[in-house]
Amino acid sequence: MQYNKRFSMEQKKAVWGWIFVAPSLLFFLVFSFYPIFNAIYMSFFKKNLLSLKPPEFVGWGNYVYLFHSKTFWQSVSNTAVFTIGTFIPLVVFSLMLAVFIVSRPRFQKFFQMALYSPAALSSVVAALIWLLIFDPRGLANQTLNTLMRTSGVNYHWLSSSSMLRLSTIIVYFWKYVGYFTVVFVAGIGGIPDYLHEAALIDGADSWKDFWHITFPLLKPTTLLVSVMVMIQCLKTFSTQYLFSTSGAPTRPIDVITLSIYNTAIKDHNIGRASAMSVLLFLVMLILTWLQLRIAKTEDVTYN
């Protein structure tokens, strides 16, 4: 009775809210926030991963080194090429596929499942499958030779710099296009039917319906997808790692995450790798903030 008097209904709800949120909050604290703060801290030290000696404080030394490092800027450029090359087709095609699926009267679930299935595969397995396809004697060369009506031309999927970059983009696109299509399908499903019906009554064809009803009202979903795609692209690692350890030249696909891995695990330089992680984190943060800010110009309502 006293308990009921002391706490209002809102306060009780808030307590329960905290209780329910606490496990995930703890999870984030341990597995996300702690590594982030630890990486920021470590980025100011010179530390060999194997050494038992205490880390040596170098201040901004690791950052200064990175800003002068050709290899680091090469990996920044590789990441930018990959992100731009993947981001645009991934967002555009997943939206197009979603519209196509929603417009089908039948087999919607089948299309969604078929497109989504690569996303369920582990990235390593996906890269291994594509390694076989891109092998000089593999399916990719055979298909292109058939399409181009050539014979025995090696398109150097895993060796020429530009083809290698394209190969990593293809793998990533194949793996994630279904996932983002499903997100768009859910977004389209959230648009009330009466809006489409009203447009139909007003004489709009499906093209106009898409551009004037579906597309503008999908803005929150498009924003969500574009932020997710961009972050995913900046974090890309396993395809590049597997390709580079399977004979492909590292330089064209040495993205920041691969560079972080090599610096920490192969070179044992955890301080410098932490500095690279912090920079990548900041880039992600800024780009996400920018996207949110650009998208905030007008809110979407169904009224």
Place this chain on the structure above:
Amino acid sequence: MRRFSRWFTIGLVMSLCLIVPLSLGVSAAKTIELTYWTHTDDNRTEIEDRYIAEFTKMYPNVKIKRVVNEGSKMGDLVLTAFSAQNAPDIFNLPIEQQYAYVQHYRVAPVDYKAAGYKDANDLRAQYLDGTFDAVTMDGEIWGLPLELTNWCIYVNKKIFRDAGLDPLKDYPKTWEEIANVSDKIAIREGDIIVRRGFDFRYPYYLVSVLPMIEQLGGKLLSDDGKKAIVNDEAWLKILEYMRDWGPHGRNLGSPTYTAPRKIWNKDNNDMAMCVSGFYQQGRLRIDNPEFYDSKEWMVIPFPVFKDAVNDVACSYYGHYMMVNAQTSKEKQEMAWKFIAYMLDHPMEYLEKVNIIQPRKDLLESKAFKELPYMDVFMGDMERAHIVFLHENGYQFERFIKEAVESVMLSGVQPKEALDTLRERIQEVIDSEL
């Protein structure tokens, strides 16, 4: 009476509360649990599981957990475990990787007495000279060799004959001949090679490509370790050789094709020669017993360049058993006892796993000398040295890989690739000095 029984019950419960944890504590103190991480090898798993069973029967208070990891991931896993202070008690890795663990005192020196030796000299006396050079520091030995391996060239005689060559006379002795013979053997469909003569083991540049540079008088580091890349001419010649080997040159092979040693065993008329160790024979016997018994294969020495100034064969490398320095002294002692027990079966390791432990009693045995092509492997071993060892060796290997592959695949000029390589290695050296 009721009061007595109540007090008796309370006393009994309290005694049990004291005795049970104490007895558990005593038995826990007596039980030694060792964790042993190693790489996948089914043949070795079979015999080592048995050794563990035998050893734990001899020492009932010892429990050994053998954890098998994919060979290519072992390095990362062990490193991560050590950096998280959660490493196994016993582990093995290629010496190129283990070297840094010794340098940073992350492993314990051999406990000679526990391993059954009087001292370091007694241990050295049992093994081939130089076996412990790579793991000797501060006058102590820091690991016991599980295997010492060198590579020679395996030849498929049928493919040689199919290409109009006599394998016994025409087998390549020089790198120039390797390229010419490979050109004769290669079958291409347009640009795509469907049968290769020979191809390299691309990721292992320190083991197999650095000796080629040394043959021409080049070195990775100067003798004082302060200067990267000695003898530009030798390095340029190798980079040019690799460029000519690749798809933009004579198109004889490339890192993007399937690794030769993986397809050579199949005898599918797609790979005539591959570079591999004695262990390849054990794998061949399992993968393709018909080909193994056919006498249609042979092993030839590691080639040299026609104008070589040093007769250097492929470097040999080792896997050493090491013990985590951060585990208790009691565990370390038992770990060395267990390692010594396992390694005390060199003939079984040779017969069942095809790996060579460089123990004198094994190397001098008749059975060892009569093994197929052992004379070729031992002959090459005599003109070889251990793989390049440096705390940053792995990093250097990655830089060499990038230089070679940029020349072979990305059209970078050898001079430019060499300058970049030098700059990168020099930077690492300078930061260490």
